[in-house]
Amino acid sequence: MTTPSSPPNWPAVARDLIARAGTARQAWRTPAHRRGVAPADVFAAARKTDASNALVLGEIVARYGWPGRSRVGEAGCRAAAAIAVHADQDRQLQERLLAALHEAAQRGEATPAQWAHVQDRLLVTRGQPQLYGTQYVYRPDETGGHLELLPVAEPDALDRRRAQVGLPERSEQAQVLRQQHLASLSALVASPVRLAERPAA
Numbered sequence: 755m756t757t758p759s760s761p762p763n764w765p766a767v768a769r770d771l772i773a774r775a776g777t778a779r780q781a782w783r784t785p786a787h788r789r790g791v792a793p794a795d796v797f798a799a800a801r802k803t804d805a806s807n808a809l810v811l812g813e814i815v816a817r818y819g820w821p822g823r824s825r826v827g828e829a830g831c832r833a834a835a836a837i838a839v840h841a842d843q844d845r846q847l848q849e850r851l852l853a854a855l856h857e858a859a860q861r862g863e864a865t866p867a868q869w870a871h872v873q874d875r876l877l878v879t880r881g882q883p884q885l886y887g888t889q890y891v892y893r894p895d896e897t898g899g900h901l902e903l904l905p906v907a908e909p910d911a912l913d914r915r916r917a918q919v920g921l922p923e924r925s926e927q928a929q930v931l932r933q934q935h936l937a938s939l940s941a942l943v944a945s946p947v948r949l950a951e952r953p954a955a
Contacts, residue, residue, distance in 0.1 A: 767814065767821060768830030774807045775833035778840065801843065808841035811851060820854040822863025831858075835868035842879045852876055866919035883907040886916055887924045892935060901931055 781800035811834055814821055821834050838851040852872045858864040874884035883905040890901045903924070906912055913923050921927070 762814070762818060764821070764825045768826035768833075771811070771821065771826060771830050771833040771837065774803075774810065775836045778803050778807060779836070804837075804840040805843045807837045808844060808847055808851075811837045811841070812844075812847045815851060815854045820858035820863060822858045822861070824863060831864050832868070835864065835871065838872045839875050842875055845876070845879060848872070848876055848879070867921050870916075870919040870921060878904050886919060886921060887912050887927075888921070890928075890931060901928065901935060903928070 778800070781803070811821075814834075818825075821830055823831050826834070835855065838848065838855060841848040841851055852869070855864055855869050855872055859866050859869040870886040871888050874886050874888040877884045878889045885907055887903055887906050889904045891904055892899055893902050916922070916924060
Protein backbone atom coordinates (compact mmCIF):
# COMPACT_ATOMS: atom_id res chain seq x y z
CA MET A 755 0.00 0.00 0.00
CA THR A 756 1.25 3.47 -0.88
CA THR A 757 1.67 5.97 1.94
CA PRO A 758 2.36 9.72 1.58
CA SER A 759 6.06 9.12 2.29
CA SER A 760 6.55 6.14 0.00
CA PRO A 761 6.84 6.17 -3.79
CA PRO A 762 3.85 4.84 -5.69
CA ASN A 763 3.82 1.67 -7.70
CA TRP A 764 4.45 3.41 -11.02
CA PRO A 765 3.62 0.42 -13.24
CA ALA A 766 0.25 0.21 -11.49
CA VAL A 767 -0.24 3.97 -11.91
CA ALA A 768 0.57 3.61 -15.61
CA ARG A 769 -1.98 0.82 -16.04
CA ASP A 770 -4.62 2.86 -14.24
CA LEU A 771 -4.02 6.00 -16.33
CA ILE A 772 -4.03 4.02 -19.58
CA ALA A 773 -7.24 2.23 -18.58
CA ARG A 774 -8.93 5.50 -17.60
CA ALA A 775 -7.97 7.22 -20.83
CA GLY A 776 -8.98 4.14 -22.79
CA THR A 777 -12.45 4.11 -21.26
CA ALA A 778 -12.94 7.84 -21.84
CA ARG A 779 -11.51 7.70 -25.36
CA GLN A 780 -14.68 6.17 -26.75
CA ALA A 781 -16.51 9.41 -25.98
CA TRP A 782 -13.57 11.59 -27.06
CA ARG A 783 -13.39 9.89 -30.46
CA THR A 784 -17.11 9.78 -31.14
CA PRO A 785 -17.67 11.68 -34.40
CA ALA A 786 -18.92 15.19 -33.73
CA HIS A 787 -22.28 14.79 -35.45
CA ARG A 788 -23.03 11.70 -33.34
CA ARG A 789 -21.81 13.35 -30.14
CA GLY A 790 -24.18 16.25 -30.73
CA VAL A 791 -27.27 14.03 -30.95
CA ALA A 792 -26.35 11.68 -28.10
CA PRO A 793 -28.83 11.53 -25.19
CA ALA A 794 -28.12 14.00 -22.41
CA ASP A 795 -27.37 11.23 -19.92
CA VAL A 796 -24.64 9.84 -22.19
CA PHE A 797 -22.98 13.26 -22.38
CA ALA A 798 -23.34 13.72 -18.61
CA ALA A 799 -21.74 10.32 -17.95
CA ALA A 800 -18.79 11.21 -20.20
CA ARG A 801 -18.30 14.51 -18.40
CA LYS A 802 -18.45 12.73 -15.04
CA THR A 803 -15.77 10.29 -16.21
CA ASP A 804 -13.56 13.18 -17.36
CA ALA A 805 -13.97 14.94 -14.00
CA SER A 806 -13.17 11.76 -12.05
CA ASN A 807 -10.09 11.07 -14.16
CA ALA A 808 -8.89 14.64 -13.69
CA LEU A 809 -9.19 14.37 -9.91
CA VAL A 810 -7.15 11.15 -9.88
CA LEU A 811 -4.45 12.71 -12.07
CA GLY A 812 -4.51 15.86 -9.95
CA GLU A 813 -3.86 13.82 -6.80
CA ILE A 814 -0.91 12.05 -8.43
CA VAL A 815 0.55 15.36 -9.60
CA ALA A 816 0.05 17.04 -6.22
CA ARG A 817 1.87 14.25 -4.39
CA TYR A 818 4.57 13.19 -6.86
CA GLY A 819 4.67 15.56 -9.80
CA TRP A 820 3.82 14.76 -13.39
CA PRO A 821 3.71 11.04 -14.25
CA GLY A 822 6.38 11.30 -16.91
CA ARG A 823 7.99 8.88 -19.32
CA SER A 824 10.54 7.48 -16.89
CA ARG A 825 7.78 6.72 -14.39
CA VAL A 826 4.82 5.50 -16.44
CA GLY A 827 6.29 5.03 -19.92
CA GLU A 828 5.25 6.70 -23.15
CA ALA A 829 1.73 5.27 -23.08
CA GLY A 830 1.13 6.29 -19.48
CA CYS A 831 2.39 9.82 -20.08
CA ARG A 832 0.27 10.08 -23.22
CA ALA A 833 -2.80 8.93 -21.26
CA ALA A 834 -2.11 11.51 -18.54
CA ALA A 835 -1.86 14.28 -21.15
CA ALA A 836 -5.16 13.22 -22.71
CA ILE A 837 -6.83 13.28 -19.29
CA ALA A 838 -5.39 16.75 -18.66
CA VAL A 839 -6.79 18.05 -21.95
CA HIS A 840 -10.27 16.96 -20.87
CA ALA A 841 -9.95 18.35 -17.32
CA ASP A 842 -11.59 21.64 -18.28
CA GLN A 843 -14.50 21.29 -15.86
CA ASP A 844 -12.07 22.44 -13.13
CA ARG A 845 -9.97 25.26 -14.54
CA GLN A 846 -7.77 25.63 -11.44
CA LEU A 847 -6.94 21.93 -11.52
CA GLN A 848 -6.23 22.10 -15.24
CA GLU A 849 -3.87 25.04 -14.63
CA ARG A 850 -1.96 22.97 -12.06
CA LEU A 851 -1.79 20.04 -14.46
CA LEU A 852 -0.55 22.35 -17.20
CA ALA A 853 2.22 23.73 -14.99
CA ALA A 854 3.37 20.23 -14.01
CA LEU A 855 3.23 19.07 -17.63
CA HIS A 856 5.23 22.09 -18.79
CA GLU A 857 7.94 21.33 -16.24
CA ALA A 858 7.94 17.66 -17.32
CA ALA A 859 8.25 18.65 -20.98
CA GLN A 860 11.23 20.85 -20.17
CA ARG A 861 12.92 17.85 -18.53
CA GLY A 862 12.10 15.51 -21.41
CA GLU A 863 9.54 13.63 -19.31
CA ALA A 864 6.71 14.65 -21.66
CA THR A 865 6.57 16.14 -25.13
CA PRO A 866 6.11 19.82 -26.00
CA ALA A 867 3.17 18.76 -28.18
CA GLN A 868 1.40 17.26 -25.16
CA TRP A 869 1.89 20.51 -23.27
CA ALA A 870 0.67 22.53 -26.29
CA HIS A 871 -2.64 20.63 -26.39
CA VAL A 872 -3.39 21.35 -22.73
CA GLN A 873 -2.24 24.97 -23.11
CA ASP A 874 -4.62 25.50 -26.03
CA ARG A 875 -7.52 23.85 -24.23
CA LEU A 876 -7.04 26.08 -21.19
CA LEU A 877 -6.82 29.22 -23.32
CA VAL A 878 -10.03 28.32 -25.17
CA THR A 879 -11.79 27.61 -21.87
CA ARG A 880 -10.75 31.08 -20.70
CA GLY A 881 -12.19 32.60 -23.87
CA GLN A 882 -8.74 33.51 -25.23
CA PRO A 883 -7.16 32.74 -28.62
CA GLN A 884 -5.22 29.48 -28.69
CA LEU A 885 -1.56 29.35 -29.68
CA TYR A 886 -1.14 26.01 -31.46
CA GLY A 887 -4.45 25.48 -33.25
CA THR A 888 -5.41 22.18 -31.64
CA GLN A 889 -8.98 23.11 -30.69
CA TYR A 890 -11.89 23.03 -33.15
CA VAL A 891 -15.66 23.26 -33.05
CA TYR A 892 -18.11 21.29 -35.19
CA ARG A 893 -20.77 23.57 -36.63
CA PRO A 894 -23.87 22.07 -38.21
CA ASP A 895 -25.06 23.58 -41.48
CA GLU A 896 -27.31 22.75 -44.44
CA THR A 897 -24.60 20.57 -45.99
CA GLY A 898 -24.21 18.43 -42.88
CA GLY A 899 -21.67 20.42 -40.92
CA HIS A 900 -18.06 21.55 -40.95
CA LEU A 901 -15.10 21.83 -38.59
CA GLU A 902 -14.03 25.32 -37.62
CA LEU A 903 -10.71 26.15 -36.02
CA LEU A 904 -11.32 28.15 -32.86
CA PRO A 905 -9.62 31.59 -32.74
CA VAL A 906 -5.82 31.55 -32.91
CA ALA A 907 -3.36 34.25 -31.85
CA GLU A 908 -1.20 35.48 -34.77
CA PRO A 909 -2.57 32.95 -37.27
CA ASP A 910 0.13 33.73 -39.86
CA ALA A 911 2.71 32.23 -37.49
CA LEU A 912 0.59 29.21 -36.52
CA ASP A 913 2.43 26.54 -38.50
CA ARG A 914 5.77 27.85 -37.28
CA ARG A 915 4.63 27.57 -33.66
CA ARG A 916 3.22 24.10 -34.32
CA ALA A 917 6.53 22.97 -35.76
CA GLN A 918 8.36 24.27 -32.69
CA VAL A 919 6.39 21.88 -30.45
CA GLY A 920 6.41 18.93 -32.85
CA LEU A 921 2.91 19.25 -34.32
CA PRO A 922 2.18 18.74 -38.03
CA GLU A 923 1.00 21.60 -40.23
CA ARG A 924 -2.52 22.70 -39.46
CA SER A 925 -3.87 21.71 -42.88
CA GLU A 926 -2.57 18.17 -42.43
CA GLN A 927 -4.15 17.78 -39.01
CA ALA A 928 -7.40 19.40 -40.15
CA GLN A 929 -7.70 16.74 -42.85
CA VAL A 930 -7.33 14.00 -40.24
CA LEU A 931 -10.04 15.59 -38.10
CA ARG A 932 -12.37 15.98 -41.08
CA GLN A 933 -11.97 12.30 -41.90
CA GLN A 934 -12.59 11.30 -38.29
CA HIS A 935 -15.58 13.54 -37.64
CA LEU A 936 -17.24 14.10 -41.00
CA ALA A 937 -16.56 11.04 -43.16
CA SER A 938 -19.48 9.05 -41.76
CA LEU A 939 -21.80 12.02 -41.42
CA SER A 940 -25.36 10.77 -41.46
CA ALA A 941 -27.26 13.16 -39.18
CA LEU A 942 -27.45 16.87 -38.63
CA VAL A 943 -26.61 18.32 -35.24
CA ALA A 944 -28.61 21.17 -33.80
CA SER A 945 -25.78 22.85 -31.91
CA PRO A 946 -21.96 23.20 -32.12
CA VAL A 947 -19.69 20.55 -30.61
CA ARG A 948 -16.18 21.36 -29.42
CA LEU A 949 -13.34 19.11 -30.59
CA ALA A 950 -9.63 18.72 -30.05
CA GLU A 951 -6.76 17.09 -31.83
CA ARG A 952 -5.49 13.97 -30.09
CA PRO A 953 -2.58 14.82 -27.79
CA ALA A 954 0.61 13.81 -29.54
CA ALA A 955 2.91 11.07 -28.34
